[in-house]
Amino acid sequence: MEDVFRDYGQFENIENKKIICFNITKTYLLSERENLYECTRKFWRLNGERAKNAELVFAVCSKYIVGVFKPTHWFLTDSEEYSGRWEFEGEEIIDSPFINMSIAHLVGRRQNPVMYINM
Template sequence: MIDKFSNETIKALKFYVYVYSDPDTKKPFYVGKGQGNRVFQHIWDDSESEKVQKIKEIFERKKEPLIEILAHGLNEKTALKVEAAVIDLIGINNLTNQKRGYESSTYGKIEVSALESRYAGEKLEDADIKHNLMLIRINRVYRNDMTPYELYEGTRGCWKLSLDSAEKVDYVLSVYDGMVIEVYKPVQWFEGLTTFTTKDDDKSQWTQPRYEFVGRIADPKIRKKYVGKSVAEYFKKGDQNPIRYVWGK
């Protein structure tokens, strides 16, 4: 196998996106982007990463990883977006990549109706709100391919909030990029990390109490009222607080 490109090839490639696959199954296990001879550097990597261990396992079988260039002649930003799209298409859980691609939560794989709601969604008007709502922005944890359970877990805690106010809430709206993506009916609020079994937060680092809820997805009639609506105007620009309360009329 070759382990470097000629200067002529490097000049023509510019930025590119590449994939490593198993030579026997042809199943991709790593997607990356780069320029120059970046594509070959993984062969000489001696780290303990899953990607490197897979490459070593292939060599131990007296085979070579199948290395392919998916797209080239790109600028860096385009290469980043192509890389992210390929990772989304294959699925991060099917790869040894440790994270999803560039801006994939914003520009990555998304169902068409959700995309239409994001860019042309109807605003939630004050006059339409008949319930006490808690809006929670989950921008930091959201992925377009989250399962319903992952979305629920990412929404329900742990949050710095007033327990008195939280217990007056009828519904919790999960918000990403200013759009309501799900609605939950909280059944009970608990002190943070009471009901989570797999959460890495360290309570000793908290400067004030945090809380989480357990509940269920709201009834279809309620979901229809709120899901897909824009609530961006309820969050002031630059405000880092992910929680907003909107009290019903």
């Protein structure tokens, strides 16, 4: 899997953007939802007020950025199964220069699927 992502470089937050990274490896690789946006936007345990400050959301698979989104709205889900979790609505930035960049140097051996950068 990692060979697909090689040679795209390492992500550096030069512009000091406020970013939330969601590890979607399992959901994405198992195609548990219909597309990348749906894999990324739903059912996260996080601080919603903090999330509202994010300028970008990164979808991360195997420590590589596979999707970049500009969130426009954060809200608690209506799903009874995932009560208390957050989701967002936003726009995918298909031509983002960050796509396929590694964030391995930032992630380390994290257990939490949510990571904040510059927040």
